[in-house]
Amino acid sequence: MTFPVVGMVGGGQLARMTHEAGIPLGIRFKLLSDTPQDSAAQVVHEVVVGDYRDLDTLRDFARGCDVITFDHEHVPTEHLRALEADGIPVRPGPDALVHAQDKGVMRERLAGIGVPCPRHRIVSDPRDVAAFAAEGDGFPVVLKTVRGGYDGKGVWVVDSAEEAAEPFRAGVPVLAEEKVDFVRELAANVVRSPHGQAVAYPVVESRQVDGVCDTVIAPAPALDEEQALRAEEMALRIAKELGVVGHLAVELFQTRDGRVLVNELAMRPHNSGHWTMDGAITSQFANHVRAVLDLPLGDPRPRAPWTVMVNVLGGDYPDMYSAYLHCMARDPQLKIHMYGKDVKPGRKVGHVNTYGDDLDDVLERARHAAGYLRGTITE
Amino acid sequence: MTFPVVGMVGGGQLARMTHEAGIPLGIRFKLLSDTPQDSAAQVVHEVVVGDYRDLDTLRDFARGCDVITFDHEHVPTEHLRALEADGIPVRPGPDALVHAQDKGVMRERLAGIGVPCPRHRIVSDPRDVAAFAAEGDGFPVVLKTVRGGYDGKGVWVVDSAEEAAEPFRAGVPVLAEEKVDFVRELAANVVRSPHGQAVAYPVVESRQVDGVCDTVIAPAPALDEEQALRAEEMALRIAKELGVVGHLAVELFQTRDGRVLVNELAMRPHNSGHWTMDGAITSQFANHVRAVLDLPLGDPRPRAPWTVMVNVLGGDYPDMYSAYLHCMARDPQLKIHMYGKDVKPGRKVGHVNTYGDDLDDVLERARHAAGYLRGTITE
The missing domain is CATH 3.30.470.20 (ATP-grasp fold, B domain)
Incomplete structure (x- = not known):
């Protein structure tokens, strides 16, 4: 058998449906799941339960996989580089994936290649948010932590500098964007x-x-x-x-x-x-x-x-x-x-x-x- | 969670593709497989390796399943009745399944409800085959063991009584049928x-x-x-x-x-x-x-x-x-x-x-x- 082994990091529904789509290809599908009850872990044969934030766990999991791919974008970039250094293809690779992990990096890169984006800037505090608003059409302004948000989490729409305190509390860089009409x-x-x-x-x-x-x-x-x-x-x-x-x-x-x-x-x-x-x-x-x-x-x-x-x-x-x-x-x-x-x-x-x-x-x-x-x- | 558990007996490709089709329904799928390498066993999470001909194995497997179904027709009828007596729904049930297990029973039943079938009769030895041929258009005649055949196995096309010895060697009843044009x-x-x-x-x-x-x-x-x-x-x-x-x-x-x-x-x-x-x-x-x-x-x-x-x-x-x-x-x-x-x-x-x-x-x-x-x- 020369059919490859695909290693999927993350046991959510995307992994579940990717497995479903992979069955007809006759490939082997290995899953690294947070818990044995995760959505994909219920339907995949080869399940490793472990923490994707732990490099040793990732390395153990990746051994014997022909390629690693993902159910989510939360694996630390440096871990992905370590897997690549071990000779495991990581797809998408860390240099690409960082643009889906970090909204600041994404905005900078897209602007650099001329892709139309909302007006945006990394901001350092509520006063800086007010300055960003003043440079454009004023409030409301959208604030996003550059990492960790999804489905509306990590996103705030603020109408004044006073409302802009919370996003800075996590200690993660904050991206300000115009509220697009x-x-x-x-x-x-x-x-x-x-x-x-x-x-x-x-x-x-x-x-x-x-x-x-x-x-x-x-x-x-x-x-x-x-x-x-x-x-x-x-x-x-x-x-x-x-x-x-x-x-x-x-x-x-x-x-x-x-x-x-x-x-x-x-x-x-x-x-x-x-x-x-x-x-x-x-x-x-x-x-x-x-x-x-x-x-x-x-x-x-x-x-x-x-x-x-x-x-x-x-x-x-x-x-x-x-x-x-x-x-x-x-x-x-x-x-x-x-x-x-x-x-x-x-x-x-x-x-x-x-x-x-x-x-x-x-x-x-x-x-x-x-x-x-x-x-x-x-x- | 009120989602049911489907127990599949047999680990071939039909079980594999049934699992694939069951994933979107959010049901649990349990497999009884002959070996850990069987086609479906590679892609199903809950796999029990065991012999479906052993009633205790079947009973253990069926415990906790809401319904039992099949990848093949080889489970002994009496085992299916025992599972039903235990209160486990077996689908298709033994009274139906016997018609797919025994070609003699199938022919008798279909003839009984007026479904057009090839001319057929259970035969007891090569001389009886010759008599069956003489009752119709002569040889060739198709001989089938009533149980155990698939994909052309357990089926013979014979041109004379002399050629008709082999099907009787297995000691299984033999069904003679006209060779349909x-x-x-x-x-x-x-x-x-x-x-x-x-x-x-x-x-x-x-x-x-x-x-x-x-x-x-x-x-x-x-x-x-x-x-x-x-x-x-x-x-x-x-x-x-x-x-x-x-x-x-x-x-x-x-x-x-x-x-x-x-x-x-x-x-x-x-x-x-x-x-x-x-x-x-x-x-x-x-x-x-x-x-x-x-x-x-x-x-x-x-x-x-x-x-x-x-x-x-x-x-x-x-x-x-x-x-x-x-x-x-x-x-x-x-x-x-x-x-x-x-x-x-x-x-x-x-x-x-x-x-x-x-x-x-x-x-x-x-x-x-x-x-x-x-x-x-x-x-």
């Missing part, structure tokens, strides 16, 4: 392999609720074809310039005055690409695996005119399984993806995909199912 | 749940080489619509009359004179349904899981005008992974499904699916990829 959020998902092949998925619209992704529509409705193409090209260029290997999600703001600005980068399969599991010829997970193994990439084109993904968040009652009866009977075409996670209010515990010719119908079906699973719709 | 083989795949819901996949054409399934075309080309409908209805009726729960494959002969006769039954996901993984809205594996859990079934309709499956058999060289480079680069829409099995000549080690609008193109792509993986095509 956007009409909607988009995402451009691309996948790139070590030898430089890259594919772009159609640009999607991503709708957030309370800072958490709620709905993704593929392709983004009523997006100018030229603008969609420019966004795809921009994501491909970022992947190339930053040397990304694997999946890259570029979260975008579409502004009222028609520009497209980069919000965030993620270098792993991404919530805005979950629709591809049922809606694209090759899913983001399958292409991520192919990319980290330097295999030719699969066709990223959609299989249906419209695909909609809606996240299933934890609600007030914990028994989502009983909701399957209603959801599956109501919509035999519905695609449910649950992550094996305990239900906690607001926690992403799954998503649903629907697809078809009529966007209103596709949207309604996905929203109904996600709402029923969560318990906010009961009829 | 068929123009092609078809398969009708249906799925039925305990509360009686059932769905039918489109009837497919199944092409065998040396008694082993080689190519499946969905739907069967140039099949009269009325005839396709009758075949689907027949499969649904068999599932209902026999009380099948889960996937039922009805292998069919289409005769030169326009009749459709039942060849074999399989009560589990089946090679003739592998195309559904990429070609149907809901795969046979997903629907099998839904059926054994008594969940509403998913839509069985095709997603493309044509889907073709070609099996990848082991060839002369063991390194199929290196063939991925060519196959994936040549056809970015190709779907490869490898089973993690060591290559042995003639062994089913994987399959490929292709789909599209043009049957010739879809067939060519699948054949090329399967041939290249096997090593019989090198350019």
Whole structure:
């Protein structure tokens, strides 16, 4: 057997779905998981339970793996360099991944290659925030810790210098950004392999609720074809310039005055690409695996005119399984993806995909199912 | 967590692909596998290695499972009854499964409910075979041991009473059947749940080489619509009359004179349904899981005008992974499904699916990829 061993660091749902996509390739999949109960640890055969922040644990895990990839961006950069020095391919590599780990580094680099970003600057204290505001259109200003934030955590929107104290308490550098006057959020998902092949998925619209992704529509409705193409090209260029290997999600703001600005980068399969599991010829997970193994990439084109993904968040009652009866009977075409996670209010515990010719119908079906699973719709 | 535990007996590729299809449902999947290296054992978290012929092993395994289902039909009927007596739902149950285990029982039952079958009779020795031949159109006659055969094993085509000695040596009852003058083989795949819901996949054409399934075309080309409908209805009726729960494959002969006769039954996901993984809205594996859990079934309709499956058999060289480079680069829409099995000549080690609008193109792509993986095509 010459089939390779892919080592996945992190046991969340992205690892779970990457394993699912890797099974047909006949590869071996090894998981480094925080706990034996993690989402992916429930469904993967070879699970090592350990702390990815510990270099010895990482090194032990990486031994015998042909490549290491990630469920999240939290592995310390210096650990990744150590693995590379040991001769283990790390994909994406530390030089690329740092742009998804550190928003300050990301902004500097994107500005350096001419990618349109919101106005931004590293700020040192609330007075500096006030100065940043005064240089532009004033408050509100968005403040972000450069490391450690996700799903709206580590992000503040402040209306005055007085409100700007909290972000500085963590002792992490803080990035100030203009609050972009956007009409909607988009995402451009691309996948790139070590030898430089890259594919772009159609640009999607991503709708957030309370800072958490709620709905993704593929392709983004009523997006100018030229603008969609420019966004795809921009994501491909970022992947190339930053040397990304694997999946890259570029979260975008579409502004009222028609520009497209980069919000965030993620270098792993991404919530805005979950629709591809049922809606694209090759899913983001399958292409991520192919990319980290330097295999030719699969066709990223959609299989249906419209695909909609809606996240299933934890609600007030914990028994989502009983909701399957209603959801599956109501919509035999519905695609449910649950992550094996305990239900906690607001926690992403799954998503649903629907697809078809009529966007209103596709949207309604996905929203109904996600709402029923969560318990906010009961009829 | 109220998500159920599905216990799968048997660690082959059907179990592997059933697990893959079960991951999105968030269920727990437990495997009873002959060895730790079995196809499914490589990718499932909870694996018990043991012998399914041992009742104590089965009972230990079934404890804590909400339902038991199967990768194969070899579990002794009396063991299944014992599990049922212990209060464990067994799906399909022993009263149904016996029809897929014993060809004699199957023929008697199908004849009893008026399902068209080849002329057949249990025979006791070579002289009896000659008598059976004389009652019809003479030799050749097909002889089958009523239990234990698959993929052409346990089946003989004999031209005389002298050739008919071997099938009787095993001491298993032997079924004689007319050698049907068929123009092609078809398969009708249906799925039925305990509360009686059932769905039918489109009837497919199944092409065998040396008694082993080689190519499946969905739907069967140039099949009269009325005839396709009758075949689907027949499969649904068999599932209902026999009380099948889960996937039922009805292998069919289409005769030169326009009749459709039942060849074999399989009560589990089946090679003739592998195309559904990429070609149907809901795969046979997903629907099998839904059926054994008594969940509403998913839509069985095709997603493309044509889907073709070609099996990848082991060839002369063991390194199929290196063939991925060519196959994936040549056809970015190709779907490869490898089973993690060591290559042995003639062994089913994987399959490929292709789909599209043009049957010739879809067939060519699948054949090329399967041939290249096997090593019989090198350019």
